[in-house]
Amino acid sequence: MSTIQLPIYLDYSATTPVDERVAEKMAGFMTRSGCFGNPASRSHSFGWTAEKAVETAREQVASLVGADPREIIWTSGATEADNLAIKGAAHFYQKKGRHIVTLKTEHKAVLDPCRQLEREGFEVTYLDPEPSGLLDLNKLEAALREDTILVSIMHVNNEIGVIQDLEAIGNLTRARGIVFHVDAAQSAGKIPLNLSALPVDLASFSAHKIYGPKGVGALYVSRKPRVRLEAQMHGGGHERGLRSGTLATHQIVGMGEAFRIAGEEMDAEAARVLELRDRLWNGLDAMEEVYLNGDLEHRVAGNLNVSFNFVEGESLIMALKDIAVSSGSACTSSSLEPSYVLRALGRDDELAHSSIRFSIGRYTTAEEIDYTVELVKAAVNKLRELSPLWEMYQEGIDLKSVEWVAH
Amino acid sequence: MAYSDKVLDHYENPRNVGAMDKNDTAVGTGMVGAPACGDVMKLQIKVNDAGVIEDAKFKTYGCGSAIASSSLLTEWVKGKTLEEAGAIKNTQIAEELALPPVKIHCSVLAEDAIKAAIDDFRKKGGKTPDAAQESA
Ligand SMILES: Cc1ncc(COP(=O)(O)O)c(C=O)c1O
Numbered sequence: 001m002s003t004i005q006l007p008i009y010l011d012y013s014a015t016t017p018v019d020e021r022v023a024e025k026m027a028g029f030m031t032r033s034g035c036f037g038n039p040a041s042r043s044h045s046f047g048w049t050a051e052k053a054v055e056t057a058r059e060q061v062a063s064l065v066g067a068d069p070r071e072i073i074w075t076s077g078a079t080e081a082d083n084l085a086i087k088g089a090a091h092f093y094q095k096k097g098r099h100i101v102t103l104k105t106e107h108k109a110v111l112d113p114c115r116q117l118e119r120e121g122f123e124v125t126y127l128d129p130e131p132s133g134l135l136d137l138n139k140l141e142a143a144l145r146e147d148t149i150l151v152s153i154m155h156v157n158n159e160i161g162v163i164q165d166l167e168a169i170g171n172l173t174r175a176r177g178i179v180f181h182v183d184a185a186q187s188a189g190k191i192p193l194n195l196s197a198l199p200v201d202l203a204s205f206s207a208h209k210i211y212g213p214k215g216v217g218a219l220y221v222s223r224k225p226r227v228r229l230e231a232q233m234h235g236g237g238h239e240r241g242l243r244s245g246t247l248a249t250h251q252i253v254g255m256g257e258a259f260r261i262a263g264e265e266m267d268a269e270a271a272r273v274l275e276l277r278d279r280l281w282n283g284l285d286a287m288e289e290v291y292l293n294g295d296l297e298h299r300v301a302g303n304l305n306v307s308f309n310f311v312e313g314e315s316l317i318m319a320l321k322d323i324a325v326s327s328g329s330a331c332t333s334s335s336l337e338p339s340y341v342l343r344a345l346g347r348d349d350e351l352a353h354s355s356i357r358f359s360i361g362r363y364t365t366a367e368e369i370d371y372t373v374e375l376v377k378a379a380v381n382k383l384r385e386l387s388p389l390w391e392m393y394q395e396g397i398d399l400k401s402v403e404w405v406a407h
Numbered sequence: 408m409a410y411s412d413k414v415l416d417h418y419e420n421p422r423n424v425g426a427m428d429k430n431d432t433a434v435g436t437g438m439v440g441a442p443a444c445g446d447v448m449k450l451q452i453k454v455n456d457a458g459v460i461e462d463a464k465f466k467t468y469g470c471g472s473a474i475a476s477s478s479l480l481t482e483w484v485k486g487k488t489l490e491e492a493g494a495i496k497n498t499q500i501a502e503e504l505a506l507p508p509v510k511i512h513c514s515v516l517a518e519d520a521i522k523a524a525i526d527d528f529r530k531k532g533g534k535t536p537d538a539a540q541e542s543a
Contacts, residue, residue, distance in 0.1 A: 312445055314470035318410070318418060338445075349443040386424055386474060388449035388466040389442055404441030405519075 008323045008368045012209075012302055012361030013158055013186060018254065019211035019362070025257045026213065029053060029250035039247045040238060050249045057256025061205065061218055064259040065184070066194030073219045073239045074252055078185035079109040081204035081219035082152075084243065085181045086113040088229030089150050089202065090122055093179065097147030098122045101140065103154070104344035105129050109204075110152050110183055131346050132295035133162035141172055150179045155187035155203075159341040159357055160294030161303025163191065170199025179227055185209055185217070189262030190270060190300050195220055201227040207251070211362060212258030216251035219243075269362060274301035276360050276369050281306075283373030287380060289393070293342055293355055304358040307342075307351040310390040311383040316356060319379035323372050326357050350389075350399075410471055411505035417475035422482050425464040427451045435528025439519040446473045446513065450520040452484060452492070454528055460484050460492055465520075472510040476500050476517040484521060493525050 009017075018026075028034040029050070039054045041047025055069070062069040075081045090100060102114055104126045114124045125143045130136050135153060144151075151173050156163050166182060173180040181202040187193060189210035195203060203220040207213055221227055221242070235244030262269075281304055284290055289309035308316060313327040327339075338352035347355075358372070384390040392399060410418070426449075429436045433453055440447040446469030453462040463481035467474045479500060484492040500506075500514035 310468065312469050312473075314445075315418070315474060318471045349445075353442075353445050386421060386466055387468040388438065388447050389468045391426060391449075391466060399442060404443070404447070405439055 004367055004371055006322045008372060010358045010360060010364065010368075010372065011324045011326050012364075013161075013357065013359035014326055015208045015214065016211045016361055017363070018208075018213055019258060019261060021261060022212055022254050022257045026250045026254040029253050035249070037249075039249055040236065050247075053249060053253050054247055057252045057259075060256035060260040060263075064193075064263045065188055065203065065205070065220065066196045066198075067220050068196070068223060071195075071220050071223055073221055073242050074247055075204075075217045075219055075243055076215055076248075077208070077217040078107075078183060078204045078206035079217075080243075081206075081217050082107070082109040082181075082183055083113050084219055084229060084232050085202040085204060086110065086150065086152055087117065087232055088242075089179045089181065089227070090117050091230035092228045093149040094122070097145075097149045099145050099148040100124045100150045100152070101127065101143050101148060102152045103127050103129055103135060105133060105157055105159075105341045106152065106154055107158055107183055107185070110154065114152070129344055132298075133157060133160045133293075133341075133345055134295055134298060135164055135169065137165070137168050137172065140169060144172065144176060144178065148176070148178050150181060152181040152183070154183040154185075155193070156184070156190065156300045156303075157294070157341065158186050159339060160305045160345070161186075161300040161359075162294045163187070163298045163300060165298075166198050166200055173201075174199040187300065189259060189266055190302065192266075195222070201225070202229075207255035207258055210258050210262050213251050213254040216248060216255045218255070270301045273360050273362075273364070276364055276366060277301055277304055279366065280304055280358060280360070280369050280373060283369070284376060287377060291351060293345065293347065293351075302360045304360070305342075305355060306358070307347065307355045308380050309351060309354065310387045310393055311354050311380055312387075313338075313354045313356070315383055316354060316379060319383060320356070320375060322375060325359075327355060413479075413504050414471055414475040414506070417478040417504070418471040421465075421474055421478040423462075423464050423478065423485075424466065426466065427453055427462070427464050432531055433528075435524040435526070435531075437520045437523025437525070437527055439523055440469070440473075440516050442468065445469060446516060448473065448477050448516050448520040450477060450480065450517075450524045452521075452524045452528065454489065458488050460487055460489070469513065469516075470510070472504065472506055473513040473516060475504050476506075476513045477520065479503060480517045480521055489525050489528070492521055495521060 035049045037046025037050040039050040058069040058072050179201045184203045185206040188205050201222045206217040291307040293305040342352035427434045435452045438449045449466045451464045452460045455461045465477040467477045497514035497518040
C-alpha cells in the first residue's frame with residue numbers, strides 16, 4: 001500500500017489526464033521551432049504543414065469512429081458539437097416540423113440546447129428511461145410524430161455508463177426521415193463505434209474524455225444520407241462554413257493522436273479496466289444495502305455508480321477525500337440537488353443523494369482499487385454509525401412509514 | 408466545497424455520538440429533517456431533577472456541516488438548563504463553525520433539533536415510558 005499515491009484519481013468520466021504521447025505531439029505545434037502556422041494560410045509552407053497536420057488528425061478521428069474524414073467537423077468540445085448538431089439541425093429542418101425527442105438522462109449539453117429551442121417555439125419530448133437507464137424502443141416509437149425532425153440520444157451515459165442501442169434507435173428514425181444525433185463523448189475510444197454501418201446522422205466527440213486535451217472536440221455530420229445544418233458560429237467560413245474560427249492546430253493534433261492511440265489500445269484497455277471495475281464492484285457489493293445504479297450488462301467498462309443506503313452523499317465524499325470521485329455529474333456537484341439522472345431512473349431521493357460515481361481509466365491499478373474498497377467500507381461504516389436512518393433500519397423500522405418533518 | 412477547520416474537526420471526531428433509551432422519562436428526543444432533503448438529525452438529552460441537561464447524544468444523516476452542527480450542539484447543551492439550551496440560536500452555531508450561506512440550513516436544523524428534544528422531554532415529563540413512545 002505504501003506505493004500508492006494519494007489522492008487516487010477515479011474520475012475519468014469527468015476528464016482524463018493527457019497521455020504523455022499526446023502531450024509530446026502537441027508540443028510540436030505551438031512555438032516557432034515547431035509547426036505554428038495557420039492551417040487556413042494557403043500561401044506558404046507554414047500554413048500547408050499545419051493544414052496537413054489537421055487533416056491527418058481528421059483521418060485519425062474518422063478512423064476510430066468509422067467515418068469518412070470529410071464527415072468530421074472540428075469544434076471546441078462535445079458541448080459545442082451538441083449545440084451545433086441540435087440547434088443546427090432544428091434550425092435547418094424547421095420547415096419540416098418543430099418536434100424533437102430526447103432522453104431525460106442526457107448531458108446538459110444536450111438538454112440545455114433543447115430548452116433553448118423550446119423558448120424559440122420548438123416542442124421537445126423528454127423520454128423517461130427504464131429503471132436500468134436504458135431506453136425502451138416502444139416508448140421512443142410512440143413518441144415519434146409526423147412533425148418530429150430530430151432525435152438526440154446519447155451513446156454512453158456520463159453518470160451511469162449505460163450503453164444505448166444506436167442501431168435499433170437509428171432504424172426507427174431513419175425509416176421516418178428523422179435526423180438522429182448521438183452524444184458519443186463518453187463512448188469514443190472506449191467501445192467500438194462504426195458510424196459507417198450505423199443509422200446515425202450526427203455524433204459528438206470530445207478529446208479530453210479519452211486522454212486528449214480539453215477544449216477540442218468534433219461533430220460527425222453524415223454525408224450518406226446527407227445531413228444539413230445551420231451554422232451556429234459565423235466568420236471566415238472554416239470547416240465548410242459549419243464552424244468558423246481558426247483551427248486550434250495543437251489541440252486538434254492532440255485529439256487525433258489520442259484517438260489514434262485509443263484505436264490501437266482500446267480492446268486491451270477495455271478488458272483491463274473491466275477487470276478492475278469488477279474487482280471494485282465485488283468489493284463494495286459485499287456490504288449491506290449497496291445499490292448499483294444503471295444496467296450492469298449494457299455498461300461501459302470504466303463506470304461504476306453506486307448508492308450507499310443510509311449515508312448522505314456529501315459527507316461520504318468528504319470521508320473519501322483520499323479518492324477523487326464524483327457524486328453525480330461533475331457539472332452538478334456544486335449544487336445540493338440529487339442527480340437528475342438517478343431521479344429519472346426512479347431512484348428515491350435518499351439513494352440518489354448517496355450515490356458515488358467511480359470511473360476507472362488508463363492509469364488505474366489493482367492496488368488502487370483494493371485501497372479504494374477498504375476506504376469506502378470504512379467510511380460507509382463510520383457514517384452509518386452516525387446515521388439515525390441506519391439505526392432505524394437496524395431496528396426494523398420502515399423508513400417509508402415515518403412521517404418526516406420536511407424543511 | 409471547502410470546509411472550515413472546525414467543521415472538519417467535528418466531522419472527523421464527532422462528539423457524543425450515540426443513542427439513549429427514548430422511553431426513559433428523563434430523556435428527551437428530537438428528530439428533525441427528512442431523508443429526501445438530505446439531512447435527518449436525532450438529538451437526545453438526559454435531564455436531571457434540577458432541570459439541567461446532564462448528557463446529550465446525537466446521530467445525524469447529512470453533510471459534514473450537519474454532522475458538525477449537531478456534534479457542536481451536544482457539547483454546548485451539556486450542563487445547561489432547558490431554558491438556556493432552548494435559547495441557543497442557529498446563528499451562534501453557524502458563526503462558530505463558519506458555515507457558508509448554503510450550509511446555514513444545517514444550523515437551523517440543529518436549533519430545531521434541540522427545541523424538539525426539549526419539547527419531547529417536557530411533553531412526557533412524569534409520564535410512563537409507554538405513553539411517551541409515539542413521540543419518539
Ligand atoms: C456525455 C457528455 N456530453 C458532453 C460533454 C461535454 O464535453 P466537453 O467538455 O468536451 O464540452 C460531456 C463531458 O462533460 C459528457 O460526458
